[in-house]
Amino acid sequence: MISLRNLKKKYTGNTVLNIEQLHIEKGQCLGVVGNNGAGKTTMLSLMLDIIRANEGEVHSDGKPVAGNEHWKQYTTAYLNERFLIPFLSPMEFLEYVGKLNGKNKSDLEDFLQANSGFYQEDIKSRKYIRELSAGNKDKTGILAALFPNPQVLILDEPFAHLDPTSQSWLKTRLRLLHRQGTTIIVSSHDLKHITEVCNRIVLLEEGVIIKDISATEDTLNQLEEYFKAKGVFAEEFENEK
Amino acid sequence: MIELLIHQWKEKTRSPFWQKSIFLNIILGLLGLYFILNFVIISFFADKIIESVYPGKEVTVVFSGLLLYYFLFEIILRFFIQQLPVVSIQPYLLLAVKRSQLIRYTIIKSFFHFINLLAFLLILPFFFKIILPAYPGTFAINWLFIAFSFIAFNNLLNFSIKKYFSQKPWLIAILLILVAGVAYGGLTERLSITEGFSGLWMAVASLQLGFIIPLMLVFALAFFTFHILKDSFYSDNLSKARNRKTLEWSLLDSFGLQGDLLKTEIRLILRNKRVRNQTLMFFFFLLYGFIFYTDTNLDKQFVMLFTGLFLTIILASNYGQYFFNLDGQFFEFYITSNISMEDYIRTKYLMFGLLCFVSYIITLPYALIDPKIGFINTAMVLWNIGITSWLFMFACTYNKTAFDLEGSTFMNYQGTGFTHFLGVLPVLFLPLFIHLIFRWAGFGEYTIVFLGIMGLLGIVFHHFLISLVKAQLKKRKFIMAAGFRKK
Numbered sequence: 138m139i140s141l142r143n144l145k146k147k148y149t150g151n152t153v154l155n156i157e158q159l160h161i162e163k164g165q166c167l168g169v170v171g172n173n174g175a176g177k178t179t180m181l182s183l184m185l186d187i188i189r190a191n192e193g194e195v196h197s198d199g200k201p202v203a204g205n206e207h208w209k210q211y212t213t214a215y216l217n218e219r220f221l222i223p224f225l226s227p228m229e230f231l232e233y234v235g236k237l238n239g240k241n242k243s244d245l246e247d248f249l250q251a252n253s254g255f256y257q258e259d260i261k262s263r264k265y266i267r268e269l270s271a272g273n274k275d276k277t278g279i280l281a282a283l284f285p286n287p288q289v290l291i292l293d294e295p296f297a298h299l300d301p302t303s304q305s306w307l308k309t310r311l312r313l314l315h316r317q318g319t320t321i322i323v324s325s326h327d328l329k330h331i332t333e334v335c336n337r338i339v340l341l342e343e344g345v346i347i348k349d350i351s352a353t354e355d356t357l358n359q360l361e362e363y364f365k366a367k368g369v370f371a372e373e374f375e376n377e378k
Numbered sequence: 379m380i381e382l383l384i385h386q387w388k389e390k391t392r393s394p395f396w397q398k399s400i401f402l403n404i405i406l407g408l409l410g411l412y413f414i415l416n417f418v419i420i421s422f423f424a425d426k427i428i429e430s431v432y433p434g435k436e437v438t439v440v441f442s443g444l445l446l447y448y449f450l451f452e453i454i455l456r457f458f459i460q461q462l463p464v465v466s467i468q469p470y471l472l473l474a475v476k477r478s479q480l481i482r483y484t485i486i487k488s489f490f491h492f493i494n495l496l497a498f499l500l501i502l503p504f505f506f507k508i509i510l511p512a513y514p515g516t517f518a519i520n521w522l523f524i525a526f527s528f529i530a531f532n533n534l535l536n537f538s539i540k541k542y543f544s545q546k547p548w549l550i551a552i553l554l555i556l557v558a559g560v561a562y563g564g565l566t567e568r569l570s571i572t573e574g575f576s577g578l579w580m581a582v583a584s585l586q587l588g589f590i591i592p593l594m595l596v597f598a599l600a601f602f603t604f605h606i607l608k609d610s611f612y613s614d615n616l617s618k619a620r621n622r623k624t625l626e627w628s629l630l631d632s633f634g635l636q637g638d639l640l641k642t643e644i645r646l647i648l649r650n651k652r653v654r655n656q657t658l659m660f661f662f663f664l665l666y667g668f669i670f671y672t673d674t675n676l677d678k679q680f681v682m683l684f685t686g687l688f689l690t691i692i693l694a695s696n697y698g699q700y701f702f703n704l705d706g707q708f709f710e711f712y713i714t715s716n717i718s719m720e721d722y723i724r725t726k727y728l729m730f731g732l733l734c735f736v737s738y739i740i741t742l743p744y745a746l747i748d749p750k751i752g753f754i755n756t757a758m759v760l761w762n763i764g765i766t767s768w769l770f771m772f773a774c775t776y777n778k779t780a781f782d783l784e785g786s787t788f789m790n791y792q793g794t795g796f797t798h799f800l801g802v803l804p805v806l807f808l809p810l811f812i813h814l815i816f817r818w819a820g821f822g823e824y825t826i827v828f829l830g831i832m833g834l835l836g837i838v839f840h841h842f843l844i845s846l847v848k849a850q851l852k853k854r855k856f857i858m859a860a861g862f863r864k865k
Contacts, residue, residue: 180765219707219710223708
């Protein structure tokens with residue numbers, strides 16, 4: 138479905154992303170993990186043609202993403218609040234996104250009914266999005282990405298600002314989507330969430346893919362071992378144990 | 379307290395605003411200097427001016443009376459340009475600084491504003507030149523105290539006005555009309571509030587301890603302001619969302635997707651403080667016709683052309699200067715959503731055209747002065763919709779700053795870049811340039827027809843022009859998006 142070839146992104150001479158080859162099959166659920174600055178958001182932004190690669194290309198459905206608009210018809214994404222229109226209320230925004238994707242008001246009502254486990258009353262209030270809390274903003278953005286029923290769904294840190302109930306709701310929702318054949322690409326700092334949801338994990342460090350593994354029961358332990366705390370205090374703690 | 383002021387100074391000098399464009403800083407600096415000089419000169423030569431306009435009257439009395447207009451006008455001006463320093467205080471609320479001290483600091487800080495400097499400059503030269511030498515010491519001191527009290531009073535009043543009026547723009551409009559009425563009544567000598575005003579001023583200044591009265595008023599207001607601020611430090615604007623009405627645009631809904639796109643553009647203008655107020659303010663500029671359409675000007679084609687050009691774009695000018703920058707805060711939404719670039723550009727174009735058209739319709743009655751005006755303005759609105767729109771759009775793809783939708787309204791140059799002065803403004807004057815060339819070549823009278831036809835062609839071939847903007851936007855979108863991301 139989506140393939141990255143020889144992809145390189147540099148900022149003022151520093152290479153922040155360098156991916157030789159990554160092919161994401163249709164229906165795959167890919168989890169991207171890595172520390173801050175590892176290049177996760179850069180990679181997702183390149184898939185969405187928000188930033189331009191210095192070298193290489195991202196292909197979606199066989200055609201390059203850059204310079205084309207075909208992928209917009211089946212791809213939705215929520216990376217951060219820059220994907221939200223601040224002066225609309227959440228309902229108006231969802232309605233607007235729906236209209237852009239050929240859905241009407243009653244579709245929206247059905248959708249909200251079906252997804253009512255994910256949001257509280259705030260989403261239905263007349264507050265504008267700019268007045269919402271970070272968590273509710275993210276919920277609005279995630280709902281807007283889910284509403285058009287995309288074939289490809291791209292989310293950046295979707296769990297970060299969510300409350301525990303919404304986190305587990307979203308995990309279930311993503312698993313169901315995966316079962317229905319949606320291609321999902323999701324990044325997260327939370328190793329537990331990502332291993333529960335995804336069937337393939339890519340580990341980035343300084344822009345390079347260090348590990349590319351399919352998720353099994355042991356994956357979480359592997360990842361936790363990799364991301365072990367470093368430094369004086371961590372050693373002290375280990376020794377005490 | 380002093381530490382706080384130092385922090386605030388650092389915030390001002392280290393603000394990214396100053397680092398952005400030296401060019402803009404120089405222009406702003408010159409503008410500030412220009413105002414300062416104006417006020418000093420007016421104040422210094424006030425006696426000469428007053429003697430020539432109101433011969434035989436006592437200069438001080440007339441000057442004091444005229445200050446009433448300034449103070450009334452200042453109330454409105456302050457509402458627009460004086461930002462209250464409340465927001466920058468937030469980080470301190472958690473620190474071990476006393477709440478009351480923070481509030482006092484907020485009030486004191488508000489006095490360090492350019493507008494207060496201007497008021498001082500309007501009063502001091504006159505005081506030193508006229509009042510100090512001519513009147514007894516106590517009167518002079520009292521007079522000065524009263525004048526300062528007015529400045530302080532206005533400064534403090536702004537807190538209350540901002541709190542109670544900012545949600546109701548029509549109250550400001552009423553205030554504006556009231557001030558205009560008072561000024562009109564005074565200037566045509568039908569109603570003379572100023573005489574009573576200056577009479578009272580003189581009477582109070584003549585008392586032995588006259589300065590105590592205005593001083594007490596100022597302190598009373600300061601006390602009141604203190605309490606307003608104390609409350610607002612806790613408030614969390616919950617009521618705001620509750621009584622919000624959503625307009626249902628049933629007419630637009632019948633236009634399908636295009637209607638929805640347009641609806642969002644209209645909401646962009648109506649729901650964001652800075653865009654809305656600036657657009658509303660431009661309504662006043664529609665009155666410029668009364669200044670320009672005078673008997674002597676009607677025969678000057680250049681002036682007529684300029685006025686027509688100006689009046690038929692005025693409501694669209696703010697929107698058009700910042701086409702894509704207005705979406706800067708959520709540009710990613712538009713470049714990744716399922717909306718074709720053509721639709722996106724066409725919506726921007728339609729909105730611009732609509733605003734031009736509204737300006738044109740509102741100013742069309744000027745044609746009653748001379749039918750020629752109707753003819754010229756029709757040609758100019760065609761030009762603005764058909765040509766200026768596209769040139770603005772091209773210029774806007776080079777502006778990389780996101781427009782701060784919620785910023786202050788007046789004298790706010792955020793989002794204005796170097797390219798602005800090179801791109802947007804020259805475009806406005808292009809027709810005048812064309813006219814000069816035509817006149818030089820001896821076809822001066824055909825400029826209007828030429829511009830009108832060009833505009834019409836621009837409208838007819840908008841598909842082609844959209845594709846040009848699309849190609850440009852495709853090339854520039856990464857650079858624009860990267861610029862918009864920077865705060």
